[in-house]
Amino acid sequence: MKKLPIEGGLIVLVALLCLAFQLRMPLLIPSEADWLEVQKVLEAEAQPGDAVLLFPWWTERARLYAPERVTVVGYQGSDSDSLELHPRVWVIAQPDLPRASWSSFWSVFSPQRTAIGAERSFGRLRLGLYQNGRARPVRFSFTESIASAQVYVEGPDGSRLPCSWDGRAHRCGGGNYVAPEWHEIRFQPRRCLRMFPPGGQAKLVVELPSVPAADTLTVLGGFIWDRGYFREEKFSDTHLTVQVNGTQVGAIEYPRGKFGLHRSDTGAVPQGASVRIATQAQNPELRELCVEAYGFGGGQ
Amino acid sequence: MTVADPKLEKRTAWALFTGGFFTLLFTEKPAGFVRDESVYFAAAESHGRWFKAAFSSLPDWFRQAMTLLGDGSQTGFTWLARVWDARPLPWTDAGIVQAFDFNHEHPALMKNLFGLSYLFFHEGLGILRPAAALRLPAFVAAAAILPLIYVMMRPLAGRVAAIFAAVSFLLVPRQFFEAHLACFDVPVAAMWLLVVFCFWQAFEKPRWWIWTGLAFGAALGTKHNAFFIPVLLVPFSLLRGWQQSKDSPQARTLLLQINGVYVAGVVAYGVMVLAMGGQRVLGTFQLLSPHLVIFVAASVGAALLLGRLFTVHVGTFRAVAPLVAMAVLGPVIFYLHWPYLWHHPVDRAAWYFAFHLTHNHYTWFYLGELLREPPFPLDYVVVVTALTVPAAFFVPMVLGLSGVGFRAWKREATMLEGLIVVNALASIAIISQPDVPHFGGVKHWFPSMPFLAMLAGISVERGAAALHAWRPWLKTRERTIAAVAILCCLSAFIANWRVYPYGTSFYSEPAGGLPGAASLGMQRQFWANNVTGVLDWINQNAKAGERVYLHECHGGQIRDYQKNNMLRTDLGFVGDPFSADIVAYQYHQEFREHEFNTWQALGTTKPVTGLYVDETPQVVVYRRR
Numbered sequence: 001m002k003k004l005p006i007e008g009g010l011i012v013l014v015a016l017l018c019l020a021f022q023l024r025m026p027l028l029i030p031s032e033a034d035w036l037e038v039q040k041v042l043e044a045e046a047q048p049g050d051a052v053l054l055f056p057w058w059t060e061r062a063r064l065y066a067p068e069r070v071t072v073v074g075y076q077g078s079d080s081d082s083l084e085l086h087p088r089v090w091v092i093a094q095p096d097l098p099r100a101s102w103s104s105f106w107s108v109f110s111p112q113r114t115a116i117g118a119e120r121s122f123g124r125l126r127l128g129l130y131q132n133g134r135a136r137p138v139r140f141s142f143t144e145s146i147a148s149a150q151v152y153v154e155g156p157d158g159s160r161l162p163c164s165w166d167g168r169a170h171r172c173g174g175g176n177y178v179a180p181e182w183h184e185i186r187f188q189p190r191r192c193l194r195m196f197p198p199g200g201q202a203k204l205v206v207e208l209p210s211v212p213a214a215d216t217l218t219v220l221g222g223f224i225w226d227r228g229y230f231r232e233e234k235f236s237d238t239h240l241t242v243q244v245n246g247t248q249v250g251a252i253e254y255p256r257g258k259f260g261l262h263r264s265d266t267g268a269v270p271q272g273a274s275v276r277i278a279t280q281a282q283n284p285e286l287r288e289l290c291v292e293a294y295g296f297g298g299g300q
Numbered sequence: 301m302t303v304a305d306p307k308l309e310k311r312t313a314w315a316l317f318t319g320g321f322f323t324l325l326f327t328e329k330p331a332g333f334v335r336d337e338s339v340y341f342a343a344a345e346s347h348g349r350w351f352k353a354a355f356s357s358l359p360d361w362f363r364q365a366m367t368l369l370g371d372g373s374q375t376g377f378t379w380l381a382r383v384w385d386a387r388p389l390p391w392t393d394a395g396i397v398q399a400f401d402f403n404h405e406h407p408a409l410m411k412n413l414f415g416l417s418y419l420f421f422h423e424g425l426g427i428l429r430p431a432a433a434l435r436l437p438a439f440v441a442a443a444a445i446l447p448l449i450y451v452m453m454r455p456l457a458g459r460v461a462a463i464f465a466a467v468s469f470l471l472v473p474r475q476f477f478e479a480h481l482a483c484f485d486v487p488v489a490a491m492w493l494l495v496v497f498c499f500w501q502a503f504e505k506p507r508w509w510i511w512t513g514l515a516f517g518a519a520l521g522t523k524h525n526a527f528f529i530p531v532l533l534v535p536f537s538l539l540r541g542w543q544q545s546k547d548s549p550q551a552r553t554l555l556l557q558i559n560g561v562y563v564a565g566v567v568a569y570g571v572m573v574l575a576m577g578g579q580r581v582l583g584t585f586q587l588l589s590p591h592l593v594i595f596v597a598a599s600v601g602a603a604l605l606l607g608r609l610f611t612v613h614v615g616t617f618r619a620v621a622p623l624v625a626m627a628v629l630g631p632v633i634f635y636l637h638w639p640y641l642w643h644h645p646v647d648r649a650a651w652y653f654a655f656h657l658t659h660n661h662y663t664w665f666y667l668g669e670l671l672r673e674p675p676f677p678l679d680y681v682v683v684v685t686a687l688t689v690p691a692a693f694f695v696p697m698v699l700g701l702s703g704v705g706f707r708a709w710k711r712e713a714t715m716l717e718g719l720i721v722v723n724a725l726a727s728i729a730i731i732s733q734p735d736v737p738h739f740g741g742v743k744h745w746f747p748s749m750p751f752l753a754m755l756a757g758i759s760v761e762r763g764a765a766a767l768h769a770w771r772p773w774l775k776t777r778e779r780t781i782a783a784v785a786i787l788c789c790l791s792a793f794i795a796n797w798r799v800y801p802y803g804t805s806f807y808s809e810p811a812g813g814l815p816g817a818a819s820l821g822m823q824r825q826f827w828a829n830n831v832t833g834v835l836d837w838i839n840q841n842a843k844a845g846e847r848v849y850l851h852e853c854h855g856g857q858i859r860d861y862q863k864n865n866m867l868r869t870d871l872g873f874v875g876d877p878f879s880a881d882i883v884a885y886q887y888h889q890e891f892r893e894h895e896f897n898t899w900q901a902l903g904t905t906k907p908v909t910g911l912y913v914d915e916t917p918q919v920v921v922y923r924r925r
Contacts, residue, residue, distance in 0.1 A: 005770045007699055008763030012784060015692040018791035021809045026798070028815075029915055058818040060920070061912045068906050076668060076821060076889075097915065098812025099819040182896040182905075187889065189896050189905075225893035226663070229672055 021098075028096045034123030038092060039065035041120065041127060046070045051086035051132075053078065053109070055093040056100045062092050075187045080108040082134040084296070089113065093126040139214040139269075139295040142206060142277065143180045143193055146170070149206050151178045154278065156201035170206075172198070178206055183290045185222035186260035192221070192290035197238060197281035206291075207276035214269045215297025217242065219250060219277060222261040227288045231257035238281040238289060242266060245273050254289065269295050312459065313447035316466050320443030323470070324479055328432050328439075330801040331480040332829030338856030340411055340482050341434050343403040348415025350390055350399035350639070357388035393643035400640035404648070405655045406484060408638040409521030413437035414482050431864045434482045441487035442479035445469055445750050448493045452500070453754045455716060457761045460778055464785035465757025468693050469750055471792040474742050477803020484523040485743035491519035492747040495529050495626075496723055500716060502622040503540055509618065513625025517633025524656050525727065525747055530626055532726050536719060541619035551613035558605045558620055562627065565598035585646035599628045662739035663890035668821030670890055675734035681745060682728065687811040687822065688742050689749075690792040693756050694808070696763070700755030701725075703762065724751035741804055741826055760785055802830050802913050814914040824887050828852040830918045833911030834884050835861065837921060839868050841908075842882055847872040849880035851894055877901040881924045887917045898922050 042052070042065070052066050054074030066072050070090070073081060083089055091109070095102040112133030119128040142149065151163040151170035163172035169179035181194045198204050219242050222228065235256045242250035242264060250264035269275060275295070281287040333341070365383045389395040400408065414434045422433035446466040453462040470476055479486045495515045502508035519526035538559070545552035572581050572590070585591040602624045610617040635641050641648050664671045666680060677683075686694055704721050707713040713721075727745040730736065737744075761781050768780035791809070799806045799814070805825045807817035818824065831850055842848060848871050850858060861867035877883045877898040885895045899905045902924045911919040 002770050003766070005763065005766035007703075007759060008765075008767035008770075008784065011692075011696050011699070011760060011763045012767070012787060014695045015784070015787040015791065018690060018692040018809045019787070019794075021813070022791045022794040022798070025813055025914065056815070056819050058917065059915055060917045061910065061915055063905065063907050063920075064910065066906070068904065072905065075892075094915065097819075098816035100815070182899040184893040184896050187892060189892070189899070226672070226890070229670075 025098075028094075028098075028124060030094065030122070030124040034125045035061070035065045037122040038062075038125055038127055039067075042070065042090065043067055045129075046090065047088065049086060050088045050090060051083045052090045052092060053081070053083065055079065055091060055095070055102070055105050055109075056097060059092070059094055059097075075189065077187065079105050083132055084134055084136050085138060085294075087132055087135040088116070089130045089132045091126075091128045091130065093128070094124055095126065096124055136216075136296040139297065140208065140211045140275075141295075142208060142291070142293040143191060145208055146178070146180055146193060146206070149178075149208050151204075151206050153198050154203045154205050160205075172204065174198070176204070178204065181290070183224040185224060185290060186228070188261060190220075190222075190261065190290060190292065192292045194288075195221075195240075195277070195279045195291045196288050197279040197284045199284035200282060201280070203241075203278040203280040205276055205278040207274060209274050210272045211269060211275050211295055213271040213273075214295025217244065217249065217266045217269050217275065217293070217295055219252065219264045219266075219291065219293045220261055221252060221254075221289055221291035223254065223259070224288045224290050227286045228254075228257065228259040230286055234283060235286060236282040236284075238279065238287045240264075240289065240291060241278050241280075242293070243276045243278070244269055254287075268297075308459075309451070309454065312463065313450055316446035316450055316463065317443050320446045320470055321439050324439040324442060325432070325436070327800070328435060328480050329429075330832065331477060331803075332801060332832035333431065333857050333860045334481055334483065334804075334827035334829045335852070335854060335857065336827070337481050337483055337829075338854065338860045339403050340406075340414065340484075341431070341860055342856055344411045344414035344434055344482065345418060346399045346402055346415070347408060347411050348419045350396070351412070351416060352419060353395075354388075354390035357390055361386065361388050361391075396639045396642065400638070404640050405652065406523065407521045407634065407652075408640065409518060410437060410441070410482070410484055410487050412637070429864050431482075431860065435480060438479070438482050438487060441490040442470070445486075445490045445493055448490070448497050449750050449753055449757075452493075452497050452716075452720075453757055456714075456720075456754070457757055458778065458781065460781045460785060461757040461761035464760055464781075464788070465753045467789060468756055468792070469753040471789055471796060472689050472693060472749065473792070473796045473799050473803050473806040474688055475746065475749060476796050477800060477806075478743055478746070480801075483743075485740075485746045488519065488523035488525050489746040489750060491515065491522045491526060492529060492723070493750045495519050495526070496533070496719060496751075499533055499536075499622045500719055503618050503715075506618075509621035509625050510629075512622035513629030514633065516626040516630045517637070520630050520634040521637040524652075525744075528726060528730060530623065530630075532722050533626075534623060536715060536722075537620055537623045540715065541616050544615035544619050545613060548613045548616065551609060551616040554605055554609040554612060555616055555620060558602050558609070558624065561598050561601040561605065565594055568594045582646060582650045585650075591646075595631070603628065659737050661737050664739050665821060665823040665889040666738075671738060674736075676736075676738045678732060678734060680738055681732040684742060684822075685728065685745070687807055687817065687820075689752075689808060690795060691809045692788040692791050693753070694810075696756035696759035696788065697724075697752040699763070700757070700759035701752075703759060704755065720751045720754050724748050724755055739826070741823070756788075760788060799913065801832065802911075802918060805830065805913055805916070805918060814916045818916045821889075824889070824916060825918055826888070828857065828886055830911055830913075831857075831884055831886065832866070833913075834909060834919050834921050835866055837909045838871075838882065838884065842868065842871055844870045845872060846881045847874045847879060849874050849877050849883045851877075851884060851891070851898075852886040852888070853884075877922075883922045885920045885922065887920060895920065 046067055048069045050070045052070050052072045054062055057074045057076055057078045060074050063072050113130040116129040116131055119126055152160040153172055154160050163170035169177040171177050176196055176198055179194055180191055182189055182191055195204055221240050238254040240252040241248055249266040252262045252264050277293050279289050364386050368379055368382050414437055417436045418433045421428040422430050449466040450462045453465050498508055498512040498515045502512050541555045545555050606621055606624050635645055661673050704713055704717045727748040731745045764781040764784035765777055768777045774780045804827055805814055807814055811817040831853055858873050862869050874880050878901040883898045885898055902922050904925045907920045908923045909921045
């Protein structure tokens, strides 16, 4: 009996699989017409405040076709994003792409999400709309209310140096300012308040003097871009503190080398309370923090 | 395996070279200018200008020398000194520094050739656009890899398998793309292969030991990878010398003495470094210093012993002569080819070595993590190779490697097979060290790839032959081998067809192509050449005078795109999104902040166009609202 040609058989099998892969690949890519169909639906049906979640996360060609009134979300890890600011979530999926595991996506996405209507297919694109059970009503947002906030640099003795509002940013001197900006915090695009600590014992403070009541006060923040990566001794640990009516209710510590977006959820905020968030680092070099703060829920 | 028809062999080798060269030449235009290439373009033009000035000054210099000789007042050394003092500006250190100081972190051989080609084919004959003229020597180097693979493989495999191995090298999409570039990664792979080829030829043929030395000098002049070559060849040389001298005690004694000379030289340098410290050793390296004496003494001593060995035993001579030639000619050619070293060889060479020993690390995305500093994952090089070389080539490479490994285990492997395996693994092993910089995709271990292609060829032939013996579907064994080889090449050809000229973005079938690699969290692209995908849109849509920010592209690239009529000259190019009206952002995970800065600066998160290869965002264009 002749010996089985394992080596040759394996090579031919692999070559055939590769050929099949390369020939099939163009068939998996949505056409311009498919995208335009999706665009038509979104233009007609998407509401302000909706989010468009991408699957796989990197399929950001969708940005070309999504109306600007919706927030397109796609970053490494976005499958599990709670999207708590968005009551409705559109999912644009390309589950046929190689290494796109719809079941993995679905297992983290689907809890607390309810489909609104049937999923629609446009060539290789699938479009679904979901009620987002993880969304929470926003009672107040520091990012949205920045124009009416009091922003100042507070010395260790409690003295305050106010920053001046120029219509876009609160200017605090020395080139430092507070404004809502887009930044990356560990792969995520965040529209957050630029709050770079002023240095020494001084704190950069943003205060909303009279907020609506909220069930939860949530503060999120992190070093932008690659700043969290730097671990050398010369860089300082950075502190983010949260106060309600003068009492500290939360804090997030950012030691050297701490990456990513971190979060602090604290209790209810009474109607008319003064809420302040502050950043501080002894050596402000590269301690570039971006912060968001929200009051969620119905309140009292 | 015997080679049947020398004429046919020669014709096949030439056909491979010619085919490779013209393929590269005719597909050159779409290949974008990578970040480094525009630097080398500028350096090459500067080198070219120097050559022009230096050689056009020679007649005047000669006349001056003759005048000095004619007045009869000086003779001998005085005359020579006067002639030397009267040398024209290009031959002085100031003139040389002016031309060669820019980009002196790499030796000059390829840049000299790029520059001369530019002078000849663009400025002189005017038959090539600037970029094509500059790139032409790189095409020659890349195309030379094909016949070298073919010729080196022939003793181990048939004609079809050797052709397959040669062609497969160029069909790897990342290699195909980078073979177009006026850079050094493919040329140094060619030089490395050339040195090994000459070294192997020198075992049997006269004079090839000199060619080995010359080839090694050229390799040193191409890129610093070449410094590792002798380390790999020494064991083969010693083993061969030992085998050859087994019946000649005198030859063996001389072999050991030659080795002793080099060991003594290394020990002497080691003692100096231990006694004085590395910096002081370098600082005191002058023309008349113990440092140079050691080199000259070792070279002369080894050359004398080699001369005696030649008269005693030619076989042993041929085993060690290539190494001696490399040791002597390598440094000499390295010095001579690079005018920048002529007046200050030691401190400038020392700077060059220090630059590469302390090269900074660029951030790199690998399996969902940004690698910023060592230690890097030990598996990185092997995994990236597996995910970027088409599987129809990679699997035979691995099978070929295993086959030779198995034969070596059974002590059946030939020295040629050993040479191929060692050189196939060397660059991969070196770059796999966790402290070695890991940026640059796969280009840093390109010198391994021709040897891996040979192993693939061996495996395809063996596998196809076994298939034929099992079920002879086709008439002859050769036809079966050809059919399997073509089948293996087909998917790679289609992949090239689809992804070129965005070769740095290519991922193979096990990765799931570009989309799969994006989901795996692999580096999307590098080197900024993919911007060519949106240049047409910018040329057609930008208003006159609009400010454009080409993210990751430096001024040299913009200059080259304009010079080659690929980019309008009436636009303003700026260095950040905040001062731009149009931004072409290049998608890199480590630069996401730059994209979000663009959103911030232009007041929009919605692109106007982009380059999406198999859906993966590569270059995204935004316009100010």
